[in-house]
Amino acid sequence: MGSKIRTRFGVVIPAFKGASTIEATLDAVASQDHVPTAVIVVIDGPDPILEQIVARHPSSPEVLVLPENSGGPSRPRNIGLDRIRAQHELDAIWFMDNDDLPASAFLGVMDVMLRDHPNAAMVAASFSNWSPSDAPPDPHLAPAAVEAVKLDLDWYLQHTGALLLSFAVIRVDALDRLDNDGGRFHPKLTHNQDYEFFIRLMFVSECRRIPWNGGAYRIHDASLSADRSEAWACRARADLLLANWFAARGARAVSRRFIASSGSAARRAAKEAWHAGLRAEAASRLLRRSLVSLDPKAVFVLAKLVLGIEKPSEKRGE
Numbered sequence: 001m002g003s004k005i006r007t008r009f010g011v012v013i014p015a016f017k018g019a020s021t022i023e024a025t026l027d028a029v030a031s032q033d034h035v036p037t038a039v040i041v042v043i044d045g046p047d048p049i050l051e052q053i054v055a056r057h058p059s060s061p062e063v064l065v066l067p068e069n070s071g072g073p074s075r076p077r078n079i080g081l082d083r084i085r086a087q088h089e090l091d092a093i094w095f096m097d098n099d100d101l102p103a104s105a106f107l108g109v110m111d112v113m114l115r116d117h118p119n120a121a122m123v124a125a126s127f128s129n130w131s132p133s134d135a136p137p138d139p140h141l142a143p144a145a146v147e148a149v150k151l152d153l154d155w156y157l158q159h160t161g162a163l164l165l166s167f168a169v170i171r172v173d174a175l176d177r178l179d180n181d182g183g184r185f186h187p188k189l190t191h192n193q194d195y196e197f198f199i200r201l202m203f204v205s206e207c208r209r210i211p212w213n214g215g216a217y218r219i220h221d222a223s224l225s226a227d228r229s230e231a232w233a234c235r236a237r238a239d240l241l242l243a244n245w246f247a248a249r250g251a252r253a254v255s256r257r258f259i260a261s262s263g264s265a266a267r268r269a270a271k272e273a274w275h276a277g278l279r280a281e282a283a284s285r286l287l288r289r290s291l292v293s294l295d296p297k298a299v300f301v302l303a304k305l306v307l308g309i310e311k312p313s314e315k316r317g318e
């Protein structure tokens with residue numbers, strides 16, 4: 001039997017060029033059956049129209065505008081987290097994007113899961129991909145009696161697309177532990193922050209996932225996955241950071257695993273650049289890897305590209 005004390009949630013929403021979507025996201029937050037304690041929208045660089053939309057929303061979220069764009073959600077998330085925790089007593093944080101459409105029962109379900117699993121640092125739900133060209137998603141997805149399955153690193157590395165920070169909640173004490181062990185969201189990563197964050201969190205804490213659809217993740221042309229080369233280049237950088245993090249903690253075997261993964265992602269990034277028409281850049285990347293990183297596979301990939309053997313991939317980078 002879990003605790004009977006309701007979880008106090010804080011919601012942190014980084015926003016950038018989100019004028020067309022932020023209102024629906026704030027509506028979804030305001031419609032939660034389990035009302036959050038506080039909501040903050042951190043606007044990543046001045047945007048008068050976006051600022052006005054957020055400021056006039058009936059739910060009255062706090063608005064914080066950064067003086068200049070930071071290039072990704074890491075800095076707005078970190079700043080928003082510090083600000084909301086300085087002003088409110090909170091148990092867990094829900095980090096959202098400015099275009100998410102969560103089910104109205106989301107926080108209620110997360111509240112129950114956190115109380116049922118007091119050792120879980122994070123609980124995540126499933127989600128559905130949604131395009132604005134499709135029928136509007138149902139905001140009233142009924143919660144079901146589901147078991148929160150314990151996550152492990154091997155499962156996540158095989159299913160990285162199955163977890164999103166937008167459909168997860170994290171206890172504040174777990175965020176404190178990460179803050180003292182490598183930091184929260186890495187400022188050097190303009191993308192792939194969720195991936196890097198999840199892996200470190202899973203290594204040091206118990207994390208769980210429930211097979212319940214917690215809402216809709218909006219797919220649009222501006223998403224990172226629309227640029228396959230940049231997506232894989234970001235993954236390569238994240239894997240190198242993780243390799244160094246694990247090595248510093250004596251986990252040498254895991255570190256070597258991420259070094260290998262980084263090389264694979266870097267080669268994939270070059271292949272995607274080649275197929276996008278950036279052949280000189282792709283060749284330069286692969287030659288540099290072969291000479292600087294002593295990666296013989298890079299030469300093999302380049303040869304296959306030149307000979308036309310290496311075909312474009314069908315699956316987008318994540």
